Amino acid sequence: MTKTTYDVVIIGSGAGGGMAAHALTRLGAKCAMLDAGPMVDLEHDRSLVAVHDLPYRGFGKPGRFPHVTQASEFDANMWADEKQNPYTYPKDDPYYWVRIRAVGGKTLRWGRASWRLSDFEFRAKDHDGFGDNWPIRLADLAPYYDRVEPLFRVSGRNEGLPQLPDGKLLADESRDSASIERFAASCRKLGIATTKPRRATGTLASSVNLLLPEAIGTGNLTLVPNAVVREISVDPATGLASGAHYVDRRSKREYHVKGRYVVLSASTLESTRILLNSASRQHPNGLGNSSGVLGHYLFDQFYMKRVVTAIVPEAKGGRAPRNLMGGGGYVVRFRNVDKREKDFIRGYTYDFGSGGTPPPELLPLYGEPLLREMENLRGAAFSMTTMGEVLPRFENHVRINKDVLDEWGIPALHIEQKYGDNEKAMARDARRMAEEMCRGAGFEILASHDRMVPPGESIHELGTCRMGSDAKRSVLNGFNQSHDVRNLYVVDGSSFVSGGAQNPTLTLLALSLRAAEHLAAGRKGTIAGVSGK
Amino acid sequence: MRRRRVLQTVLGLPALPAAAAAQTAGSSTYSVDSLPKLRIDAPDAIGEGHTGFFSAAQFKALAALCESMAPATAASASALDAETPEFLDFLISQSPEETQSLYRAGLDRIAREGCTPAVLAPLTEAWTYSGPADDFARFLRQAKQDILQATFNSRAQAEASAKVRRRGGGGVGYYWRSLD
Numbered sequence: 001m002t003k004t005t006y007d008v009v010i011i012g013s014g015a016g017g018g019m020a021a022h023a024l025t026r027l028g029a030k031c032a033m034l035d036a037g038p039m040v041d042l043e044h045d046r047s048l049v050a051v052h053d054l055p056y057r058g059f060g061k062p063g064r065f066p067h068v069t070q071a072s073e074f075d076a077n078m079w080a081d082e083k084q085n086p087y088t089y090p091k092d093d094p095y096y097w098v099r100i101r102a103v104g105g106k107t108l109r110w111g112r113a114s115w116r117l118s119d120f121e122f123r124a125k126d127h128d129g130f131g132d133n134w135p136i137r138l139a140d141l142a143p144y145y146d147r148v149e150p151l152f153r154v155s156g157r158n159e160g161l162p163q164l165p166d167g168k169l170l171a172d173e174s175r176d177s178a179s180i181e182r183f184a185a186s187c188r189k190l191g192i193a194t195t196k197p198r199r200a201t202g203t204l205a206s207s208v209n210l211l212l213p214e215a216i217g218t219g220n221l222t223l224v225p226n227a228v229v230r231e232i233s234v235d236p237a238t239g240l241a242s243g244a245h246y247v248d249r250r251s252k253r254e255y256h257v258k259g260r261y262v263v264l265s266a267s268t269l270e271s272t273r274i275l276l277n278s279a280s281r282q283h284p285n286g287l288g289n290s291s292g293v294l295g296h297y298l299f300d301q302f303y304m305k306r307v308v309t310a311i312v313p314e315a316k317g318g319r320a321p322r323n324l325m326g327g328g329g330y331v332v333r334f335r336n337v338d339k340r341e342k343d344f345i346r347g348y349t350y351d352f353g354s355g356g357t358p359p360p361e362l363l364p365l366y367g368e369p370l371l372r373e374m375e376n377l378r379g380a381a382f383s384m385t386t387m388g389e390v391l392p393r394f395e396n397h398v399r400i401n402k403d404v405l406d407e408w409g410i411p412a413l414h415i416e417q418k419y420g421d422n423e424k425a426m427a428r429d430a431r432r433m434a435e436e437m438c439r440g441a442g443f444e445i446l447a448s449h450d451r452m453v454p455p456g457e458s459i460h461e462l463g464t465c466r467m468g469s470d471a472k473r474s475v476l477n478g479f480n481q482s483h484d485v486r487n488l489y490v491v492d493g494s495s496f497v498s499g500g501a502q503n504p505t506l507t508l509l510a511l512s513l514r515a516a517e518h519l520a521a522g523r524k525g526t527i528a529g530v531s532g533k
Numbered sequence: 534m535r536r537r538r539v540l541q542t543v544l545g546l547p548a549l550p551a552a553a554a555a556q557t558a559g560s561s562t563y564s565v566d567s568l569p570k571l572r573i574d575a576p577d578a579i580g581e582g583h584t585g586f587f588s589a590a591q592f593k594a595l596a597a598l599c600e601s602m603a604p605a606t607a608a609s610a611s612a613l614d615a616e617t618p619e620f621l622d623f624l625i626s627q628s629p630e631e632t633q634s635l636y637r638a639g640l641d642r643i644a645r646e647g648c649t650p651a652v653l654a655p656l657t658e659a660w661t662y663s664g665p666a667d668d669f670a671r672f673l674r675q676a677k678q679d680i681l682q683a684t685f686n687s688r689a690q691a692e693a694s695a696k697v698r699r700r701g702g703g704g705v706g707y708y709w710r711s712l713d
Binding site for chain 2: 037038040044045046047048049050051052053054055056057058059061062063072074075076077078102250360361362363364365366367368370371372375447449451
C-alpha cells in the first residue's frame with residue numbers, strides 16, 4: 001500500500017507544534033504530527049498520593065536526575081531520562097537540559113507566565129548596538145499575540161508600558177493583599193512599575209487540551225506518539241525537505257513519512273539537533289545551514305531563585321491581620337529603559353510572592369528553637385525570583401557529538417553555554433535592587449544572594465536556529481522559514497534572536513501561528529513563490 | 534435470558550448490580566467493572582527497614598543528631614518517631630559517593646566528640662548561599678536539611694498533624710506513573 005504524502009509533517013506536539021497544527025488543520029492542510037514520547041492520559045497516568053507513601057519520602061531516587069532540579073519524586077516519571085537521552089557539556093560548565101518527552105511536551109508542566117516581547121527585544125540592537133535585531137517588529141507579531149492570548153485564557157492587567165506591551169487579557173481585578181500593596185508602593189517610590197501576574201488560566205493550559213483536540217476535530221490531523229525523529233529527509237533532485245525518518249520508540253523499527261512541507265518544533269535544542277543530524281550532500285553542514293550559524297547563539301534567561309527571602313514583621317507569630325499576606329506579582333523591567341546603565345545592557349524582572357514559611361535552612365538554628373521559629377514565621381515570608389536577559393553570543397553553541405548516541409542510535413548534542421560579565425553585573429544589581437524594594441516596604445531581609453542557576457535550568461533555552469533578514473547570518477527568515485529550504489519551517493524557541501526576560505512560550509505560540517498561516521498562504525501558490533522578509 | 538447471562542459473563546459485564554450479586558451469591562465477589570477500591574499500605578507501614586550502611590557507632594551518632602535536630606513538639610513527630618535514622622541509613626546507602634563520605638566522616642566526628650552544642654555550633658552561623666568551606670559544617674547543614682525533610686514527610690508526622698487537625702508534613706501530590 002502506498003502511504004499518504006501529507007501536506008505537512010509536524011515534528012513535536014508542544015506549544016509550537018500544537019499551535020501550528022491548530023492553524024494548519026483549520027486551513028485545510030492534511031497534517032501528520034510526530035512526537036518522540038508517549039501519549040499521556042492525565043486521568044490514568046497520575047493519581048493523588050501522600051508523600052509518606054512514596055518509597056523515598058519525597059526525596060526521589062538519589063542521582064536519578066542530576067540536571068533536573070524541578071523533578072520531584074511525584075513527577076519523576078514525567079521527565080526525560082538522561083541515560084536514554086544523553087548529552088554532553090564541558091567538564092567545568094555543566095548545562096542543565098530539562099526535557100519532557102510526551103505528547104504535549106513541556107506545556108504539560110509550564111509555569112504559564114505569558115508576557116509579550118516588546119521592541120526593546122525585537123529592535124534590541126537599535127537600543128544598545130549589541131547583537132542583532134529580529135527581522136520582525138512587535139507590530140508584525142501583535143495581531144498573532146492578540147489571537148493566542150484569548151486561546152490560552154491569559155489573565156493579567158495591562159499597564160500601557162512600552163517595555164511590557166499590553167495584551168488581550170482576562171482582566172485581573174482582584175484586590176492585592178496589604179503586603180503586596182506595600183511592596184508595590186516601595187517600587188513606585190523607586191520609579192519602578194509592578195503588575196499582576198500574567199498567566200494562562202484554567203486547570204490545564206496545555207497543547208493537549210487547548211490546541212490538539214480542535215486540530216484533530218477538523219479531521220486533518222494524524223497524531224503519532226512514540227515516533228522519534230532521526231532526521232528530516234531531503235529530495236536529492238530539489239534539495240527540499242521530503243518528510244522525516246523516524247524510529248518507533250518502543251520497537252525501534254525505522255520508518256519514513258512523506259510530506260510536502262515540514263514544520264519542526266521539537267523544542268529549542270532538539271530541533272537544532274535534528275537539523276544538524278540531517279546533513280546530506282546538498283546540505284553538508286546540517287539542513288538549512290549554509291550560513292554556518294545553526295547551533296550558535298544559544299541563550300536563555302538566568303534565574304536567581306529566591307534572590308531575596310524576607311519576612312513581613314506584622315505577620316509573625318500568626319498575628320497577620322486578614323488580607324495582610326498572600327498573592328504575588330511581577331516587577332516590570334526598569335533597567336536600560338529610560339536611561340543607560342553603566343555596568344550592563346538590557347534588563348531583568350522579578351516574580352514576587354507573599355506568604356508561606358521561609359525554608360528552614362535559612363534560619364541559623366536547629367532543634368526545638370528552630371521548630372519554634374518556623375512556627376513563629378509561618379505564613380510570614382515574602383520572596384522574589386529574578387529573571388534576567390542573557391545575551392545571545394556566537395560562542396555559546398551546540399554541536400553533534402558523534403561519540404554519544406541515544407537509545408535509538410541517534411547522535412547526541414554537545415552543549416556549551418556560559419554566562420558572561422553582562423549577566424553577572426545584572427545579577428549583582430538585581431540582588432541589590434530586590435533588597436532595596438523589600439526594605440522600602442518595611443520587610444526584614446532574612447537572606448539574599450546573586451547566584452544564577454546554571455545555564456539551561458530556567459528551561460527557557462532559546463536560539464541556535466535563529467531568524468534574521470540576512471541569510472548569511474541566520475537560519476530562518478522573518479516567517480520562521482528556512483532561508484535554504486523553502487518548505488521547512490522551524491517554529492520553536494530555537495528561532496529567537498534575543499529573548500528579553502519574558503517567559504518565551506507566548507511569543508513562540510504567536511510565531512508558530514504566524515508561520516503556519518504563512519505556510520498555508522504559500523501552499524496555494526508554489527513554494528518558490530513564498531518569500532519571507 | 535440464560536443466553537444473555539452467558540454473554541454478559543464472557544464480556545465481563547455485570548449480570549446484576551454488584552451489591553445484589555454479592556447478596557444472592559452469599560459471597561463478596563465483584564465483577565471487573567465494579568471492583569471496590571482496595572485499601573493498600575506502603576512497605577514501610579508494616580515492617581522495620583533493614584539498616585547496616587552506617588557502622589553501629591555511626592548509626593548511634595546519627596540517631597543522636599536526629600534527636601537534636603527534630604525533637605517532638607505539640608504538632609510534630611520527632612525524628613526518632615519518624616524512623617528518620619533508619620530511613621537516612623537507606624537513603625544515603627543509595628546516594629552518590631560524595632554524600633556517603635560526607636556523612637560517614639561527619640558521623641565519625643560526632644561519635645568521637647559527642648552531639649553537643651559546641652560540636653553543632655556551625656549550625657548557628659548565619660546562612661550563606663556559597664556554603665561553608667569546612668566539610669564538617671557542610672555535613673551538618675545537609676544533615677539538618679535531610680533530617681527535617683525526612684521527618685516532615687514521614688507517616689508519623691502525618692499522624693501527628695492529624696491529631697492536632699492541621700495540615701502538615703509533606704502533604705499530598707499527583708504521582709505520575711511511568712509512561713510506557
